[in-house]
Amino acid sequence: MSEAHSTPLQHHFTSLEQQKDAATLGMWAFLVQEVLFFGGMFTAYTVYRNQHYSVFEACSHHLDWKLGAFNTAVLIGSSLTMALAVHAAALGKGRAAALWLAATIGLGSIFLGVKVVEYHEKWEHQLIPGLRWGPAEEVGPALHLSGADVDRAQLYFSLYFGMTGLHALHMIIGIPILAWLAWRAWAGHFTTEYSTPVEMTGLYWHFVDIVWIFLFPLLYLIGHH
């Protein structure tokens, strides 16, 4: 909700303080909206996981939890670098902030790279519902499922792609914003009085991290591993 402006104080606010409060509140309202946005999918997930637990378990075993755990670590790392970027920006250390932002971008990209590898694997194994779903004779044994459960596996993978896809989309939107902020930070736009954009983007990035914190156990670690 950060409004780009060359002079930080916009005409309709009476003080930078008020402007920053408004931005923070706006960002939080936006995040609340995001919670419910992902919430729709989490609800579908909860319902179906309960109805078709064994199918979900079998499908979950097909995912590579090591990649998932690695990505979780990467994303947590990026959250740390993001927090440090906000910290640096708030102290007016533009260069440091820029570097931390760059690190965040780097970690975010690694995460997305791993996701590409995983998606590719699904493509190879024909595990993309609708788009590229293999014949039951192949998919069934691969997932250790038989009969109509193979069809139900599509439910799991629809949710898998829906949820991780939406999550990845949020990161893809976040990274260019981070890049732009890094540039601004480097150029010295942020001061001890005014570093709201970095702080707001930080909130967004941490939120994306939180979504993944839930997705990892819910998708990769169902049942006994």
Added chain:
Amino acid sequence: MSAASETRQLPREHYLNAEYGWRSWLFTIDHKRIAILYLASITVAFFIGGAYATAIRLELVTPPGDLVLSESYNKLFTMHGIYMIFFFLIPSIPATLGNFLIPLMIGAKDLAFPRINLLSWYLYVIGLLFVLYSTAHGGLDTGWTFYTPYSTQFSHTAVNSAAVGIFIAGFSSILTGLNFIVTIHKMRAPGLTWFRLPLFVWAHYATSIIQILGTPVVAVTILLVALERIFHFGFFDPNRGGDPILFQHLFWFYSHPAVYIMILPSMGVVSELVTCFSRKKVFGYNFIAASSLAIAVIGFLVWGHHMFITGQSVYAGMVFSALSFLVAIPSAIKVFNWTATLYRGSVSWQTPMLYAFGFIGLFTIGGLTGLFLATLGMDVHVTDTYFVVAHFHYIMVGGAIMGYLGGLHYWWPKITGRLYQEWWARVSAVLIFAGFNLTFLPQFVLGYLGMPRRYHYYPDEFQVLNVMSSAGASILAIGYVLPMIYLAWSMRYGAIASSNPFDATGLEWRTPSPPPTHNFPGTPVVEEEVYDYASPRKEALLV
């Protein structure tokens, strides 16, 4: 109104003449101009929706489907519902009157995020364009409710583009709500405490809560439908173990609260009207304010009352029914307080007040028939019949639109700086009221007799009532076209309005009509209590 208005002059500079040219409109970040942009676009949507309604009522004059094919009829009511709900009624009051007035009422120069305000209008327009594109490709036939698996697997109409359009328009609504919440929290003028806020602002605050908490869920649900259609993902496919009823849960989690998005702002308008035209402080201010919040919150717990006969668990049905009754109480509180406000007042019968009367009466009927539907054993018979159609038109057309028109008339002098012609305005208000009742009262009877909704053909015995309804609809149509004409006429030829033509309280009446771009000369300081009608009016803040 008086002789004074002939000699009166518009302020030399105001938001309308501050800049000229299309750029000054399309790139404006002035909330008042954005409100005008919205006003124009929702009017278009309303008349498109109305054209569909006209076609529906024409078709239903005779029992056999002799005017259009069944395929087309199904598209008629779907497009009617989509334009009316998503592109007219949901943005109607918040995006026009709310946008225009909230900063004025709280003594701010603008909304907290002016650019996001403009963005929200663009999202609305892009959403609308997608739906128009879908219309150009024949439209869609899923009903505005998009029930699966029909919408995902069986409909071969232009569903995808409309789904994308609604998805985008949803974010327009979310951003409006977000903007209002932050504005109301952070931009109030000094001295303007929460309990000095006009009830219009309270109502919008409650509305915004719903917009932020509810809309994202319908957005993602529509997205799932689109993914299922486009990529053949299977979220609700019974052949893959999916549950079509889950779709309904997700859809109504938003769409029930959404009905309060449509009615709460209208209630806010009526609160303003009733107090101003009784020239008396509104009765039970705290209760009206709190009931808005109560409606917004409890409204989230009742969605399952749309699903009593789907095979939803009877126990869940019971809980949803009980909670639906609970949400009626705050609505009742409002109605009673409005009525009590008139007691010992000085009641003026000017046009906006006529609309407020209409609202109170018709909303009461609409709301009470909502209780029929919330009553488990009753709903089984009347669900999916014209009884439901009558219920929601009573609330949305009889209630919400009456409030919208009342508000539009009330603040019209503020928005344009000119007065409309009172005689024509009253005639239209009466026409609308009469036409409305003739259109929709017979539908309650039809519904109880068992005529299902979304029916192209119907048995002969239902014809009389259908003809009555269609006759009423034509009166209603005239009633809606008239304000278009005289309001447009007044923009050029109407008498010039003073800054406070209705002798009302509130900050918006203390700035010139039309207001200057930055609303107030400085930041106003509020010392008086809200709706202080007993004291002499404060004079205008001079620019």
Added chain:
Amino acid sequence: MWSGFPLFPEEASTLAAKVDMLYLFLVGVTLLFSLGIAAVLIAFAIKYRRRSEADRPAEIHGSLLLELAWSVVPFFIVVAMFVWGATLFFSMNRPPDNAIDIQVVGKRWMWKLQHMTGQREINELHVPAGRPVRLTLTSEDVIHSFFVPAFRMKKDAVPGRYNVAWFEATRPGRYHLFCAEYCGTQHSRMIGWIVVMEPADFQTWLQGGPAPTSPVEAGQKLFSELNCATCHRPDSQGRGPVLDGVAGSTVRLANGETVTADEGYLRESILVPAAKVTDGYQPIMPTYQGQVSEEAVLQLIAYIQSLKGPGGAAGAGSK
């Protein structure tokens, strides 16, 4: 077309009159409040109309007592509505035990109905007066809704699951059957008739026509055609559990949970056996999804339900 000016549809089921009573109560409350509010509104508007531009009415802030009164009174009224409505709703959802069973399959755009005695009907259903009728509804494609206004009865037919509804017709006659849930192009043509007959006439009707196969018989035939019996043998020597007496019993599953073997469970056991594996057995039963139609599933279920266990309904599965 003009046949009087009815305000009520015919009352032709045991529940119709009860629904109408509730309706009248609700109409009464509605009239009371809407006319009452309108009257007060108009009276105030006239009595206190503005007589001069200089009118300055005195301020009245509100009254806690009034606020309480008009919250509490409506509250008690809605409690009454709720209790009455919920009671009626429960009886609508609890079919009597002696009900005749009818299987209903909705398919765009017709109703396929089958009696337990085998007669099949399309868009027309013959039932006797004075006997409760229990409907088991499902759909082959989209959601439909089985609506008989004269019975005040309506229930959705949802693909992939069974819903249950019932009615008891009281008066012989022909009554509208509508599809009330929008289901596509011909939704308004998915209509038919319920023909209520005197019990004796109904018996004659049942006897008429070629001797049909009942769902149980059809199910039995399918059971042998599909070779179910290779595994499900009555002597507990097969690879699958004995099915005698399974229906309605409580089944222990391999994952430790227990389920009631209702229609939904039996259907799932046939279409997706691996979903709920019976305790003590391997998940070797093949799936029959796509191989049997919705009607065939209903017939298989009817057959399984007809298999009485030793002494009524023994705890099945876990041998």
Added chain:
Amino acid sequence: MSSGGSHHVVSVWAYLGVFLALMAFTGITVWAAGQDFGVYNTAVAVGIAVAKATMVVLIFMHVKWGTKLTQLFVVAGVVFLLILIAITMSDYISRPWPIMQ
């Protein structure tokens, strides 16, 4: 007084601490997936995720030092999400229940 805790500069060590705790918890989730807690498997997994999310919200996102209003927003978001999930699930859970009387 202002929201977002801009005036409260959190020490870098707090961030590092949270980071390490998050990593540890990630390890614990993976470990827990290998254990069998019976019916509590899901509860354990979700519980750990909630703990992690709480740390992120409180420290990384400064809600601990934020205004009451910010905290209210966070709680509202979570509560309404729970309403959505819980009431929907209540339908599914109670569907097989026998009908009273």
